[in-house]
Amino acid sequence: MVFKKRLEYSFNGYQVPAMPQIPKSAKGKRSVRRKVVDGQMCAFDLLAAVAGKILERENSSTLSSIVGNSNLNVKQEQLDEEKPCKDEPFDQVSSKESTSGSELPIQRQIAHTLKEHLQIPKATASGSTFVAVKSDVLNKDIYTGDFVANGSKEELGYSPGTTAKKCCTDGYSPCSAESCEAEFMEGIKTPFISDQHEAATSVVKNIQHSWCLDNPVEQDAKPPALASLDSSIKVPLNGHLIPHISSFLICRDDTELLVDRDDDENSSGCIHHSTITPKALKPQYHKIRKLFSKTDVETKPDFHSLKFCYTRRRTQRYSFKRRRVFEHRLTSPSDGGISSKGSCSSSENEINYKTNNSHAALHGENGTSSSACGQLSSYKSENFDVKLSIKSFNVPEFFIEISETATVGSLKRTVMEAVTAFLGGGLHVGVLLQGKKVRDDNKTLLQAGISHVDKLDNLGFMLEPKSTGASSPVTTPEYPHTLRPCDATEPLARHPAASPAPVPEIFNASLEPLVTSAVNFLERDHDSVHSPIDTKLVNKAAAATSNSRALVPVPAMSVDALSMVPLHKPRRSELAQRRIRRPFSVSEVEALVEAVEKLGTGRWRDVKLRAFDNAKHRTYVDLKDKWKTLVHTARISPRQRRGEPVPQELLDRVLAAHAYWSQQQARLQVQTPLAEACVLV
């Protein structure tokens, strides 16, 4: 019997590379990329837009398929309605979508094909912006990055000839999840293959052409932002055909969205992230290639053949930051990867966002009202945009298994394949606000609280596996406990044959030294963990790894040495998502009181239907709870009350109604048992 030892790697959350940086526009400053989203855009649309094309590498399919069954049509009908009047309940207000000026209805934009989408100017297309963001990051531009062992990327070596085994013996055993991470490099793959260039150019032409055809009116009546679009239409394509789509889209925003930030590690980023015009494309490529050959010492033929290329950041610092993010996730899984909890990751946050009126929020404490009324008024006063910056996506954890004699290069490739399959296999985008998932896709950003902020980084996006491939990518609320193996393994299964992967070395059953060293390593590793929670989790992971690292009988010369087994350990962040808190406004309280006065305290469904039928985020449970708290509030002294003060008059009515209906209930309680007793007798 032939045994082969296998190594398993757990990748606990990839860092999808940050958006390309926009070029520096101020000395010593780095502009932070931001996205502009219509403040009224439904969260659904946001999801659709972001999630939109994660699964679809081809830029040709339509977004309408994603929007599909949504409230698209309804909203389109509502588009022309006049703006809500003053005292309309919050939800009625928000449910009406309105566009201002020459803006295109977002829904219509989403119905566009993606190609067209990419043309839509910023001023009109928040959805397209996000699509571009997604596409830019999640297409094949991403490549498998380097492996970090013990926090050190440098030591592991880049040569595909360096085997994992060697890494082990060198003290950089990739055996434990903690000690070995894979990460996407902080960059976007830069194409340097000429046919890509050709394709790119032609597609650009097509795009430009189609855009002109399809949007003649908009082009004429374009808002200011559109003007800059025309003058600098910058290869608005993504994928391996043309990179930098997001640069294109982003750059139009940057002037107004600059954020002071020291820029010291952006040397390569400048090249990658600079926008390029079709004409300038070719020279740029040469430049880049040159730079590659110089910097990227270890770029090997098999990577070329796979059309992977990667830059290499020498700055250990960046890697460290990444690691911190990783650890942060381990430490507080419940935050869903949102880095708002201190640590340096908050400066490297995944999402920054900012409202037009958030300057006050930034500089003063309570610059923006967080009450529904405040939202309402600001909503009415102006259609402000929400500016978002997607720094990175967090790809859910998955698992691969690989022979320890595989080379690092093949490991990278394996991970690449796995990730590609993973991403392609079906993900949807979750929106997190302050670490909580925003599940209600029908909420507007305003309603969801995404439009007003007191923190910069309490909004996040996360990629999640879809539970079913058939379901809409934007409506899957549940996190599957396992990933369907076919999602990830299938591409892998057929890949090894075509790859220059190393011939797997066959081990016999005596592997003591290696196992021992692995154990040692694990212990060493867990000693080095920083926080207690970390330690726990790592131990867990280590145990799991140890168990599954048992000798695995494999057929000699098996080709599936690179098989990948996606696993999933459900964590709380995936299971639970507390809804965002939405304090009841006075008008809501009034409506509630009125309804309860009439219907009583035991018919919350009717109360809901009567007074909150159009408030989708208020469930009858919410109303019941609110009534409970109202009764409590009415009973305590005014100085003990918190939040927006409820008029005493209302509280009096609450007490009165509560007393009345309690009495009624009591009477029923008395009557029923008697009746039953009579029946029994």
Next chain:
DNA sequence: ATTAGGG
């Protein structure tokens, strides 16, 4: 799906 109540 609703209701009631504890957390």
Next chain:
DNA sequence: CCCTAAT
């Protein structure tokens, strides 16, 4: 606001 038992 969440969770759950009981309807």
